[in-house]
Amino acid sequence: MQSSRVFTKFDCERISSVSASYTVKDPCEKENLNMLLEQISRAKPVDQRKIKSNIVTINSRFILRDLGTGMKEEFYLVLPKDADPKQNRISVFSSLGSRILGSSTGTVIKGSKSPNQYLSIENITYQPEASGDYHL
Secondary structure: OOOOOOOEHHHHHHHHHHHHHOOOOOHHHHHHHHHHHHHHHHOOOEOHHHOOOOEOOOOOEEEEEEOOOOOEEEEEEEOHHHOEHHHOEEEOOOHHHHHHOOOEOOOEEEOOOOOOOEEEEEEEEEOOOOOOOOOO
């Protein structure tokens, strides 16, 4: 279900830096963070100027479609300090965020609302790198 993921060097550096001083809120978040750090340590990060526009990076906006209900919703993938579930700003250290980072459009991931929920990354409506916003 989860295809191979692609990370930018910049995202890897930010995650490593933030995680070093981040206080984990609960055991699930700790597990998500450890999984993400492990994947990043095994990855071959690409330069942010060379990342394909169909890959979710930090500060991307994207549409998820629930495969069970067909409902679509736009989300933002952000660093923990910018997370706000009420505004669909999900932390890269959350269960959903840690699985979406580096994934491409069309990827299906397991949702977090129920054991049988599956979500498809329908579209990326904004990716900083594709827009030339390399500082975000």
